[in-house]
Amino acid sequence: MAVPTVARTAAPASRPDSTTRPGPLVSATVAILVAATGIPLGYVVWGAVSVGWDRAYELVVRPRVGELLYNTVALVAITVPLCVLIGVGVAWLVERTDLPGRAVWRPLFVAPLAVPAFVNSYAWVGVVPSLHGLWAGVLISTLSYFPFMYLPVAATLRRLDPAVEESARALGSDSVTVFFRVVLPQLRLAILGGGLLIGVHLLAEYGAFAMVRFDTFTVAIFQQFQVTFDGAAGSMLAGVLVLLCLALLVAEAAARGNARFARIGSGAPSVITPIRLGRSVIPASAALVALAALALGVPTWTILRWLWIGGAEVWDFGDIVTSLSQTIGLAAAAAALTTLLAFPVAWVAVRSSGFLARAAEGANYVASSLPGIVTALALVTVTISVAPVLYQSVALIVFAYVLLFMPRALVNVRAGLAQVPTSLEEASRSLGSSPTATFFRVTLRLTAPAAAAGAALVFVAVATELTATLLLAPTGTNTLSMRFWSLSSELDYAAAAPYALALVVLAIPVTLILLRQSAKAAAL
Template sequence: MVAPPLSRPATEVSRPESTARPGPLVSATVAILVAATCIPLGYVVWGAISVGWSRAYELVVRPRVGELLINTVSLVVVTVPLCAVIGVGVAWLVERTDLPGRTLWRPLFVAPLAIPAFVNSYAWVGVIPSLNGLWAGVLISTLSYFPFVYLPVAATLRRLDPAVEESARALGSDSAGVFFRVVLPQLRLAILGGGLLIGVHLLAEFGAFAMVRFDTFTVAIFQQFQVTFDGAAGSMLAGVLVLLCLVLLVSEAVARGTARYARIGSGAPRAAAPIPLRHYTITATAGLTALAALALGVPVWTILRWLSIGGADVWDVDEIATALGQTIGLAAAAAVLTTVLAFPVAWVAVRSHGVLARAVEGANYITSSLPGIVTALALVTVAIHFARPLYQSVPLIVFAYILLFMPRALVNVRAGLAQVPPGLEEASRSLGSSPTATFFRVTLRLTAPAAAAAAAFVFVAVATELTATLLLAPTGTRTLAMLFWSFSSELDYAAAAPYALVLVVLAIPVTLVLFRQSTKVAAL
């Protein structure tokens, strides 16, 4: 996730930028994508209408729904701010202080992204079998998702021009004053984008919370569809989940505002002078070491422990190789397509203003907040009734991945486009370049790091996706996540360990690419 760099002393620009009308191709692509995102939502609405309003009311006002609402809201309200505080704090220590070993800490705190949340949950349950409830969910979620804030904040801190902070210090501000008055406002887009992404993940996560026996709306929906086959009750729960997502979207949109952070010029080449920690060095190092041990040490140790217990018998090389190949193929196809399709939506969101632009962007977040099983059931229903050849096909499951993970690409591409001043594109067109040539020569070049980060995010997400894959995968498809869940749900933790290890190893190089690309400054 790439936050827009600030290359000169940053002052927030509140006046609206010039807007441009999207071309026919962009308009058609956006219209098709918005229509596609309405399929899962339409499935939920259709389910509510089909049971009648009185029955729908009875299903929504049940005490069980109130319990799930408290659980889900509590999880989001506690976890998102906690991830923001940890992400910003770690990024500031690593990027702006004289903390020893900064080159090691930088990629180390991106590494938790390589460990799926349900693998993290599996690891902690292996260490503490009695782990359950809200605080178990908060622990697993925070350790799994704080890099969503750390990564863009660290990238932004590395790009900020130190002249602004030096000026503030010259005017009498201490380090705390400079941070809260000068630095923190410039991190707003990065924090809000990461926080929104975390919130959406919390609403849609299933495996991690099911393993620690913490019931959220997503866990309950899975139970309704898979255990009781009560589609009406599941649809009502999904409807409440959509309302929660709307609250998240509106909150983020209000906090984000309409300010832009684009700058012209490559900025100051020098880095900011590190702030001396002095006698706090030991405390800061101990805190970061503890965080790394909790986020990385526990899952790695647990996986290796179960591998040792299982021995050579748990390694089915043929099955692992087949699952690995299928996982890479699906993840790569979905990553490329999702990133490409994110460009027109991000262009409308960044270059246009008003309710329509926000609605186009928000439609993708609403769909992704729905559990994978709801999106999968919606697509199964549509395929059976209107496109039977697509049922249990690779195109259908890739389409589901696009709907589910578009926000991962959109947050990155939107941030990349936000750093491209419209004046550069206008200058290119005024010199005779067509809109297409301008896109490839100017826009795409400047947003390439963001696009690479977007593709990496989607690749990791697809490789670890579980619920939609279980329902939509063509016959014979066995991804790493499917096999891991099959063994771990049967409490055969030793047999699940090889698949957990391969999932982590598969995600590590992609996560490192994400780290490098997200901290790369595009030269203008």
């Protein structure tokens, strides 16, 4: 019997509610930001040109690059599908079945995001010291990044109209057929978005793979930098890595296309009837418990174990407080500046149209998709050549954070700004308020919650960032991630445990923010 499929309609080009011409200050700020995002790509192109095409070709086709290419591509090709299987499966069990404990499972499977991947790697090496190679990287990556798939899929499942699924069942389809022919096609955008995010993280990750002795391009570039600063070989490796990042972006955009799945008309909300698992509830619950134990139990147990072994001697409170204060200072400065700069970009993207609007948003996403090691090397090279006074300065590392994490603030600010009725702003101006006063009295107040969420996400991202921080941090700076990496690299796992614990505690707010944002998105 034929099963009804969900209507698929071409998404019309989005149009701003009120097209306005940005002021000169906004336009200049956005233009400068767009130009700044081109620095990492410009660095890679300059590296290829400066060594000459013949030499560049020799560096790219050598066996070492082939080995790194195989490792990196294999890692992405294995990990992303595993994250899709786990994320979609867990989301479906939690959101669509009568599995008990839904209120517990939802936050539990977002919590792994509070454990940085390099801390997770440290935990697993503590349990299995011989862990290394490709499958070690796949294990660590899957357990660290599957929530990036679970979150959007769970939010999408909560938003889907259950009437379509009920119609399919009424026509004789079982639950498996309904899932694959009705539900799964509607999850395509969430799966592609989550897969892109996971793929970009895999290309950019350094600490987790270095700890399990698995060489990817990012690991090799960092090692090359340590041996010969800004060598030609490192530049060519960075070029291949950039091409891989761009290939991911293009593949996701091509797979996404211009189509979307949407509910036509709001109508009356339907109550989802949970699918009865019957006897399968026990193995399903056991599988979720096992996943939680692997993703959260291992790092928690390892950190507590090393704290117990180290005793009171590992708690150097003076050093911990110093590292914590430096981490909070850098993260707060970067979060504030990134969110502030996100406003003009979001304003142009939402309230105007044309080349600047498209370039402003697209350039920031492309720049942030590049690994931190490439951005850091680009900024080091540029500052030493053009403005040596900025080398190893707070301003330079904060600027790097802006380039790396702008989309985390931009997505939230853009969403908040798009929900501000332009009629309120027009009413304010008609009553004599200037555009500036209207912005602060109306627009900013209504956008503030979304902007605060974006700032918090940037804060946590900066607090747990490792590669760019190691290369760009001013002399004397020791953030929590730097101290943890220094001690764990020396195999002093007990001394590193307090810093790992501080990183996890500092990252916990991101789980609360992601849960809240996901619930809001599902309620729209």
